[in-house]
Amino acid sequence: MDCRNIRFCDLRSQVDLNQLQELFKLAAFWAQNRKIEDLAVALANSDPVISVWDENRLIGFCRANSDCVYRATIWDVVIHPDYRGLSLGRKMIETLLAHPRISRVERVYLMTTYQQGFYLRLGFQFPNPSTTMVLYNKPQATSLPAPAMASGESLRG
Ligand SMILES: CC(C)(COP(=O)(O)OP(=O)(O)OC[C@H]1O[C@@H](n2cnc3c(N)ncnc32)[C@H](O)[C@@H]1OP(=O)(O)O)[C@@H](O)C(=O)NCCC(=O)NCCS
Numbered sequence: 001m002d003c004r005n006i007r008f009c010d011l012r013s014q015v016d017l018n019q020l021q022e023l024f025k026l027a028a029f030w031a032q033n034r035k036i037e038d039l040a041v042a043l044a045n046s047d048p049v050i051s052v053w054d055e056n057r058l059i060g061f062c063r064a065n066s067d068c069v070y071r072a073t074i075w076d077v078v079i080h081p082d083y084r085g086l087s088l089g090r091k092m093i094e095t096l097l098a099h100p101r102i103s104r105v106e107r108v109y110l111m112t113t114y115q116q117g118f119y120l121r122l123g124f125q126f127p128n129p130s131t132t133m134v135l136y137n138k139p140q141a142t143s144l145p146a147p148a149m150a151s152g153e154s155l156r157g
Helices: 017-027 036-044 088-098 116-121
Strands: 006-009 049-054 057-066 071-079 107-110
Touching: 006 088, 017 036, 017 057, 017 071, 049 088, 057 088, 071 088
Parallel strands: 071 107
Antiparallel strands: 006 049, 049 057, 057 071
């Protein structure tokens, strides 16, 4: 694998939503049926968003929500199957954790079905499992909030 052109990006405006949809279809079992317009809303309401590129090919992605002080949650962590085992997943999560919106947060949470071993290598621990609860919410057809973008930033499909 020639890794010379691999780069990490923290600009969500750079994420090609069509490539993201394809990456999820290929490698993210929980995100098989996501629509482009919904992905756009999810990205607009996530910060930071980290993407990994081999030249112009999207090969990795993760995103987080953060209050910048107390709590943050990581979502949608994926590395393209052709690029696994090269420490790119580790570097991508380290890039996310080093972001100013995450670096001073007291606790960073995530949920994973199969990849506990990966996150243990990165320093994550198991809290008391009984503390996790979920509401399977029924999506309502309401207008969704799109937060103000940083100046010069826009979302491209
Ligand atoms: C999980 C995933 C992101 C890991 O990406 P990756 O680039 O292959 O991982 P890395 O090469 O950076 O691995 C980092 C370390 O974790 C270890 N590791 C990776 N996957 C592991 C696993 N499933 N179990 C145990 N250890 C694992 C590696 O051996 C490596 O250890 P080292 O740094 O001590 O040598 C990737 O396998 C993936 O995209 N999986 C499918 C999507 C998914 O399940 N995402 C998680 C959703 S919560």
